[in-house]
Amino acid sequence: xxxPIPTLTEDLARLLNPGQVSAGExxxxxxxxxxxxxxxxRPDVVVFPESTEDVVKVVRYAAEHQIPVIPFGTGTGxxxxxxxxxxxxxxxxxxxxxxxxxxxxxxxxxxxxxxxKNQLNDAxxxxxxxxxxxxxxxxxxxxxxxxxxxxxxxxxxxxMRDNVRAxxxxxxxGRVIQTASLAAKSSSGYNLTALFVGSEGTLxxxxxxxxxxxxxxxxTVAARAQFRDFQACVNAATAIVGAGIPVARIELLSxxxxxxxxxxxxxxxxxxxxxxxxxxxxxxxxxxxxELAQEIARDExxxxxxxxxxxxxxxxxxxxxHNALYAFMHQFPxxxxxxxxxxxxxxKLPDACTFAQRRLQETGVRGAIVGHVxxxxxxxxxxxxxxxxxxxxxxxxxxxEVVHYALQLGGTCTGExxxxxxxxxxxxxxxxxxxxxxxAIKAAIDPQHIMNPGKLIDEIPH
Amino acid sequence: xxxPIPTLTEDLARLLNPGQVSAGExxxxxxxxxxxxxxxxRPDVVVFPESTEDVVKVVRYAAEHQIPVIPFGTGTGxxxxxxxxxxxxxxxxxxxxxxxxxxxxxxxxxxxxxxxKNQLNDAxxxxxxxxxxxxxxxxxxxxxxxxxxxxxxxxxxxxMRDNVRAxxxxxxxGRVIQTASLAAKSSSGYNLTALFVGSEGTLxxxxxxxxxxxxxxxxTVAARAQFRDFQACVNAATAIVGAGIPVARIELLSxxxxxxxxxxxxxxxxxxxxxxxxxxxxxxxxxxxxELAQEIARDExxxxxxxxxxxxxxxxxxxxxHNALYAFMHQFPxxxxxxxxxxxxxxKLPDACTFAQRRLQETGVRGAIVGHVxxxxxxxxxxxxxxxxxxxxxxxxxxxEVVHYALQLGGTCTGExxxxxxxxxxxxxxxxxxxxxxxAIKAAIDPQHIMNPGKLIDEIPH
Numbered sequence: 001x002x003x004p005i006p007t008l009t010e011d012l013a014r015l016l017n018p019g020q021v022s023a024g025e026x027x028x029x030x031x032x033x034x035x036x037x038x039x040x041x042r043p044d045v046v047v048f049p050e051s052t053e054d055v056v057k058v059v060r061y062a063a064e065h066q067i068p069v070i071p072f073g074t075g076t077g078x079x080x081x082x083x084x085x086x087x088x089x090x091x092x093x094x095x096x097x098x099x100x101x102x103x104x105x106x107x108x109x110x111x112x113x114x115x116x117k118n119q120l121n122d123a124x125x126x127x128x129x130x131x132x133x134x135x136x137x138x139x140x141x142x143x144x145x146x147x148x149x150x151x152x153x154x155x156x157x158x159x160m161r162d163n164v165r166a167x168x169x170x171x172x173x174g175r176v177i178q179t180a181s182l183a184a185k186s187s188s189g190y191n192l193t194a195l196f197v198g199s200e201g202t203l204x205x206x207x208x209x210x211x212x213x214x215x216x217x218x219x220t221v222a223a224r225a226q227f228r229d230f231q232a233c234v235n236a237a238t239a240i241v242g243a244g245i246p247v248a249r250i251e252l253l254s255x256x257x258x259x260x261x262x263x264x265x266x267x268x269x270x271x272x273x274x275x276x277x278x279x280x281x282x283x284x285x286x287x288x289x290x291e292l293a294q295e296i297a298r299d300e301x302x303x304x305x306x307x308x309x310x311x312x313x314x315x316x317x318x319x320x321x322h323n324a325l326y327a328f329m330h331q332f333p334x335x336x337x338x339x340x341x342x343x344x345x346x347x348k349l350p351d352a353c354t355f356a357q358r359r360l361q362e363t364g365v366r367g368a369i370v371g372h373v374x375x376x377x378x379x380x381x382x383x384x385x386x387x388x389x390x391x392x393x394x395x396x397x398x399x400x401e402v403v404h405y406a407l408q409l410g411g412t413c414t415g416e417x418x419x420x421x422x423x424x425x426x427x428x429x430x431x432x433x434x435x436x437x438x439x440a441i442k443a444a445i446d447p448q449h450i451m452n453p454g455k456l457i458d459e460i461p462h
Numbered sequence: 463x464x465x466p467i468p469t470l471t472e473d474l475a476r477l478l479n480p481g482q483v484s485a486g487e488x489x490x491x492x493x494x495x496x497x498x499x500x501x502x503x504r505p506d507v508v509v510f511p512e513s514t515e516d517v518v519k520v521v522r523y524a525a526e527h528q529i530p531v532i533p534f535g536t537g538t539g540x541x542x543x544x545x546x547x548x549x550x551x552x553x554x555x556x557x558x559x560x561x562x563x564x565x566x567x568x569x570x571x572x573x574x575x576x577x578x579k580n581q582l583n584d585a586x587x588x589x590x591x592x593x594x595x596x597x598x599x600x601x602x603x604x605x606x607x608x609x610x611x612x613x614x615x616x617x618x619x620x621x622m623r624d625n626v627r628a629x630x631x632x633x634x635x636g637r638v639i640q641t642a643s644l645a646a647k648s649s650s651g652y653n654l655t656a657l658f659v660g661s662e663g664t665l666x667x668x669x670x671x672x673x674x675x676x677x678x679x680x681x682t683v684a685a686r687a688q689f690r691d692f693q694a695c696v697n698a699a700t701a702i703v704g705a706g707i708p709v710a711r712i713e714l715l716s717x718x719x720x721x722x723x724x725x726x727x728x729x730x731x732x733x734x735x736x737x738x739x740x741x742x743x744x745x746x747x748x749x750x751x752x753e754l755a756q757e758i759a760r761d762e763x764x765x766x767x768x769x770x771x772x773x774x775x776x777x778x779x780x781x782x783x784h785n786a787l788y789a790f791m792h793q794f795p796x797x798x799x800x801x802x803x804x805x806x807x808x809x810k811l812p813d814a815c816t817f818a819q820r821r822l823q824e825t826g827v828r829g830a831i832v833g834h835v836x837x838x839x840x841x842x843x844x845x846x847x848x849x850x851x852x853x854x855x856x857x858x859x860x861x862x863e864v865v866h867y868a869l870q871l872g873g874t875c876t877g878e879x880x881x882x883x884x885x886x887x888x889x890x891x892x893x894x895x896x897x898x899x900x901x902a903i904k905a906a907i908d909p910q911h912i913m914n915p916g917k918l919i920d921e922i923p924h
Contacts, residue, residue: 105704105809148649159647161656162624177896182872183805184837185621187610187660187880189893189919190900194623194656198649215706242567244677284746343645347567375646410644418649431651434639437907438652444906445899457651 004087005065009045012089015057020048020095031072031082031090035137035325037336037384038080038421043070043090050095052168052176052207059205060174062089068453069172071201073143074116076136078339079420081147081200085454091205093142099123100208107213108165108182113142113206120211129213132157135416136322142206147418148198152249152321155241155374156280157214159416161197168208169196172446182210195441200418201452203445217280220248221290222308222317225275225297230254230357230369233273234350236300237373240277240293241346247293247374249278251321254357256368257328257381261320264327272303275373276321278314324370325381332366332383338422340399342406343377343415352409356380356402365398377415404429419456427457466549467527471507474551477519482510482557493534493544493552497599497787499798499846500542500883505532505552512557514630514638514669521667522636524551530915531634533663535605536578538598540801541882543609543662547916553667555604561585562670569675570627570644575604575668582673591675594619597878598784604668609880610660614711614783617703617836618742619676621878623659630670631658634908644672657903662880663914665907679742682710683752684770684779687737687759692716692819692831695735696812698762699835702739702755703808709755709836711740713783716819718830719790719843723782726789734765737835738783740776786832787843794828794845800884802861804868805839805877814871818842818864827860839877866891881918889919 005011013021022028023045032042044067049055062069068088075082084090097114104127111120118138120131133144135151143149145167150159157163166180179192196203227233237250253261253274262268277293279286294305308314320327329337344352353369360367360380371378380402385391403413403426413419413426427435438457442449449458467473475483484490485507494504506529511517524531530550537544546552559576566589573582580600582593595606597613605611607629612621619625628642641654658665689695699712715723715736724730739755741748756767770776782789791799806814815831822829822842833840842864847853865875865888875881875888889897900919904911911920 103807103809106807108807148647148653150647150649154647159649161653171899175895175898177894177899179896181869181874181892182807183839183874183877184808185610185612185616185805185839185877186874187612187621187803187878188874188876188885189660189881189889189897190903191610191623191656191660192896192899194653198651198653282747282750284750285744288744288746341649343643343647345565345568345570345644346646347565377645377647407643412643412645412648412650414650415645415647416649419651423650427651430643432639433637434641434654435651436637437633437639437654440906441652441903444902 004044005067011061012045012047012058015061016047016049016054020050020054022046030075031092032084034075034077034080034082035337036078036080036422037338037386038083041083041085041087043084044087046090046092048092048095052170055091055170055205055207056174056176058089058091059170059172062450063173063448066448066450068450069205070452071142071146071205073114073140074137076139077143077147077420078417079422081418081420081455083421093140096207102127104129106182108210109213110208110210111141112208114140116140117144124213128216130216131211131213133160133163136325141209141211145197145206145209146200148416150372150375150416152251152318152372154372155250156246156248161194163212164193164197165210165212166193167196167206169204170207171204172448172451198418200420200456202442202456202458203451219283219286220278220280220314221286222276222278222314223290223305224308225277225305226270226303227273228301228303230273231350231354232301233275234353234373236297236302237275238346238349239296239300241374243292243296245289245293246281247277248280249276250374251276252369252371252373252378254369257324257370260327260331260368264323264330265320276317328368328381329383335383336386338382338384338395338399339417340380340402341414341417342402342411343375344406344409344411346376348409348411349373349376352406352411353378355405359398359401363394363398365395375415376411421455424456466506467529473523474507474509474520477523478509478511478516482512482516484508492537493554494546496537496539496542496544497799498540498542498884499800499848500545503545503547503549505546506549508552508554510554510557514632517553517632517667517669518636518638520551520553521632521634524912525635525910528910528912530912531667532914533604533608533667535576535602536599538601539605539609539882540879541884543880543882543917545883555602558669564589566591568644571673571675573603573671573673575671576602578602579606586675590678592678593673593675595622595625598787603671603673607659607668607671608661608663610878612834612837612878614713614780614834616834617712618708618710623656625674626655626659627672627674628655629658629668631666632669633666634910634913660880662882662918664904664918664920665913681745681748682740682742682776683748684738684740684776685752685767686770687739687767688732688765689735690763690765692735693812693816694763695737696815696835698759698764699737700808700811701758701762703836705754705758707751707755708743709739710742711738712836713738714831714833714835714840716831719786719832722789722793722830726785726792727782738779790830790843791845797845798848800844800846800857800861801879802842802864803839803876803879804864804873805837806868806871806873808838810871810873811835811838814868814873815840817867821860821863825856825860827857837877838873883917886918
């Protein structure tokens with residue numbers, strides 16, 4: 001890296017407009033962290049591009065002066081992806097928030113990266129369409145692509161990688177590429193789309209996305225299934241998905257989460273492990289699916305299986321699920337948040353979940369399990385006292401145990417949150433010699449290491 | 463490239479076993495081409511590895527001596543991928559044909575690259591499972607992954623890229639990597655799986671595949687829908703898929719193809735544009751789908767809509783479809799085969815097909831249209847007289863017109879056959895500045911350009 005440039009803010013204000021550049025204290029602070037406990041740097045300046053051309057100007061300037069570029073969306077990440085560990089330019093993309101094109105006949109939309117998932121879905125309603133990928137927060141679609149986000153509906157519709165048809169990307173030297181055509185399939189050239197999805201801003205800045213959208217299904221039914229113990233709950237989830245029932249969502253809440261919900265929302269759900277399930281399809285199809293799922297849940301000793309048919313009640317239920325993290329953290333004012341995010345082959349899920357549950361009890365870590373169990377992905381949400389070295393050590397040790405166990409089972413250290421700062425230490429163990437290939441790709445595309453340095457697999461050269 | 467090594471065959475016979483190495487005339491000839499008209503080189507030697515370790519030995523030797531390595535499966539490719547344009551070692555993987563592991567609970571199998579799709583499906587039957595990707599020939603799964611093959615069922619189950627969970631790859635320097643974990647989703651590191659799928663042997667040799675498999679559906683029904691004219695047939699296909707009916711297959715045959723079938727098989731189907739459609743699901747689900755599809759076909763002026771319910775008759779119908787290419791070429795003894803392979807967004811399909819049909823008539827090219835119309839992908843199968851420069855020129859000009867038109871519509875030059883030798887000339891136009899990124903990746907992973915040189919995006923440095 002070169003020395004700091006004293007005229008950085010002025011230079012960028014000249015390249016863009018003064019209203020698009022800020023080095024104000026509160027702006028720098030806001031762009032120095034996400035929703036996780038990760039801290040450790042702030043940007044030298046924040047820019048607010050309004051077009052691809054603006055991004056090109058900023059990136060070219062950064063390349064010329066070897067200044068780090070850190071793309072920033074809503075700042076709702078959970079692994080410190082947006083923390084400017086070496087200062088630089090935080091590129092806030094929230095002003096690039098236009099839906100550029102809706103092509104109902106092709107089930108495609110073209111959006112700018114600052115459009116959020118809720119904004120897109122509101123706009124799609126009048127076409128009878130929706131975009132399925134559904135992480136906890138109302139993140140920007142650019143940020144969701146950058147981390148290969150997924151969420152509650154992935155069991156049915158896939159993750160971001162499955163739902164991005166093509167990206168426009170500004171490369172680390174300012175060139176602009178489109179990663180793919182709009183064809184539903186292609187065998188032409190290397191697949192760059194899947195490479196840039198999940199690259200966490202380390203290969204370029206995403207400036208446009210072509211996304212797959214879906215017809216809103218005729219019928220949607222949700223259900224809440226309650227179980228006496230955790231094991232039965234996990235087993236039921238695994239069995240329902242294993243039976244091939246095309247559930248649209250199947251989410252597990254440990255009883256600690258139900259407690260947190262009840263407190264947070266002033267409600268009174270039975271404090272037992274619970275599955276939240278959603279079925280979508282034709283009237284008849286949904287009925288068949290529901291009956292089969294109910295039967296399996298009963299076989300696993302389900303205490304009750306309650307339907308939530310009314311749209312508003314269903315919306316409330318999923319809002320509650322999306323607020324799980326806040327509800328949990330609400331119990332621990334002043335503490336930071338950490339979340340484990342392992343994903344394992346479905347048959348190993350009961351094993352992995354039970355292990356985490358047992359180690360929570362044994363270690364005294366303040367955590368609770370919630371999960372996208374249809375994908376084999378679950379989180380332990382953890383309250384961490386970053387001022388207490390003993391707690392930090394205990395929590396890190398727990399996280400490490402959960403990750404190592406998942407890797408042994410053929411899983412990954414992160415199913416959807418991404419690597420960011422928090423999971424870099426597991427990359428060697430998870431990928432082995434494949435990590436060198438990733439590093440070679442990084443070096444080939446970003447030889448100056450200016451794109452979000454120090455994240456994902458990028459050990460900054462000294 | 464370095465000078466030829468006089469002891470090449472002996473060296474390899476020492477590294478492996480003598481029975482695994484051949485420089486016999488007929489073996490060299492067999493490994494010098496695929497099923498297309500592409501010619502232009504033969505290997506110096508063919509090796510038959512029986513394990514990943516064997517492949518490592520061969521690749522290390524090749525790397526040391528800078529000798530080209532060309533992976534070879536069943537040789538059923540259609541763009542000359544296996545043609546050794548600079549000589550070298552053809553690595554025939556057909557002896558690595560073991561199914562290593564079936565994990566029904568995770569809907570995963572692990573196979574060696576020489577296992578063919580039919581071999582795998584025969585083995586999966588007793589588990590009630592199947593592997594969906596279904597190209598025309600009984601290709602090896604390694605070859606199918608290398609070209610991101612797809613075929614008749616892609617409209618429902620996706621292409622190879624969607625169905626490969628992870629790969630074991632021998633890199634150009636002999637290192638062995640696994641591209642991913644077995645988790646259903648991951649945000650850990652760059653996605654190498656999707657990069658190696660479709661890389662056509664230019665980045666390494668695939669030595670193991672983890673593939674997704676599916677439960678055999680309760681009910682399968684096929685139908686043959688016949689139309690007065692081509693336009694109505696394409697429109698019906700587009701409308702059926704656009705309505706969201708989850709057809710498992712929807713294949714278009716132009717009347718020229720029906721003529722070819724009738725001759726080839728001695729049958730007597732009405733010589734009109736025809737759709738072959740397959741429905742899969744629950745008893746009730748299939749019935750609903752069939753009724754809706756039938757209604758749409760009638761709205762588009764369908765002449766008749768005949769069901770094929772009996773398993774054997776269905777099998778026969780799809781065998782016929784798989785033999786389309788042979789049936790067509792059977793009419794032109796002595797001529798070579800070329801196939802266009804464009805894929806366009808669904809709404810542009812009628813436009814693209816009609817254009818190709820019209821240009822066939824106007825140019826006198828000996829071709830007929832057949833297509834995986836649910837994906838927006840269609841082929842013009844063409845008989846080409848490689849000894850007649852005028853015909854070669856006419857056919858190439860036609861191919862180029864079809865490709866350029868598809869690219870204008872937002873499509874790709876190849877939906878499933880891959881680039882190989884035949885589509886390299888369209889890479890610049892299709893990918894623009896993204897091509898430089900692909901080249902940078904190639905150079906980073908295979909700096910000596912020994913892996914299948916001269917294919918895909920690899921312009922061999924002189």
